[in-house]
Amino acid sequence: MKNDCLKIIIRGMKKNDVPQVSLIEEEAFGNHRWHEDAFYSELNNELSKYLVATLEDGSIVGFIGCWLIFEEAHIATFAISKKYQKKQIAQALMCSFIDICYKEEIKYITLEVRESNENAISLYEKFGMTSVSIRKKYYQDNNENALVMFSENIFYNKFKTIYNDIKKNIKKIEIIYE
Numbered sequence: 237m238k239n240d241c242l243k244i245i246i247r248g249m250k251k252n253d254v255p256q257v258s259l260i261e262e263e264a265f266g267n268h269r270w271h272e273d274a275f276y277s278e279l280n281n282e283l284s285k286y287l288v289a290t291l292e293d294g295s296i297v298g299f300i301g302c303w304l305i306f307e308e309a310h311i312a313t314f315a316i317s318k319k320y321q322k323k324q325i326a327q328a329l330m331c332s333f334i335d336i337c338y339k340e341e342i343k344y345i346t347l348e349v350r351e352s353n354e355n356a357i358s359l360y361e362k363f364g365m366t367s368v369s370i371r372k373k374y375y376q377d378n379n380e381n382a383l384v385m386f387s388e389n390i391f392y393n394k395f396k397t398i399y400n401d402i403k404k405n406i407k408k409i410e411i412i413y414e
């Protein structure tokens with residue numbers, strides 16, 4: 237059965253991935269997107285960790301980018317190409333990113349999300365993250381508020397149980413780590 241699954245490769249982002257990643261960013265965030273230069277400088281930032289999810293032919297279908305600062309990981313940008321959404325690719329990228337957090341002894345995951353972005357909020361809530369405050373008019377394009385979301389301490393059993401259950405239930409795709 238597993239052989240019929242879509243195979244997804246997860247690996248670190250490289251400089252020559254940036255043009256493809258930018259296209260997914262544009263599709264996801266329109267005018268409020270990051271430009272290619274921002275990604276190139278992020279790849280030179282020693283606090284940044286960027287992962288991509290690709291198909292077997294190498295085409296990129298999603299990515300996640302975060303900053304690791306002391307005991308916190310801040311998700312800076314995250315998107316899955318529209319055609320490949322709802323296939324558990326975001327959950328797989330989150331799990332890989334959490335594995336990095338464990339290795340780096342990061343305790344908490346945090347992020348800002350538009351308060352209208354129900355899909356992303358639902359994804360983060362699935363990982364047990366909760367909204368702890370609101371940044372008023374955080375998004376300059378439409379003055380939308382941002383929810384600030386935080387995880388539990390990821391070393392606590394409560395978080396580990398959620399994380400292990402999510403990992404176990406990723407069945408729509410087969411993940412290959414590089």
Ligand SMILES: CC(C)(COP(=O)(O)OP(=O)(O)OC[C@H]1O[C@@H](n2cnc3c(N)ncnc32)[C@H](O)[C@@H]1OP(=O)(O)O)[C@@H](O)C(=O)NCCC(=O)NCCS
Pocket residue numbers: 264265314315316317320321322323324325326327328347348349350353354355356358359360362
């Ligand atoms: C949010 C996003 C990354 C989710 O990617 P995805 O690969 O489709 O997500 P998954 O298939 O792994 O789904 C994980 C969970 O996310 C939530 N979710 C994702 N898409 C959803 C949808 N269309 N409707 C409702 N919930 C949704 C659900 O909780 C889902 O769990 P479930 O399938 O058990 O209901 C994707 O929709 C996206 O790229 N959106 C545009 C960019 C964006 O908003 N980025 C986040 C910025 S903070």
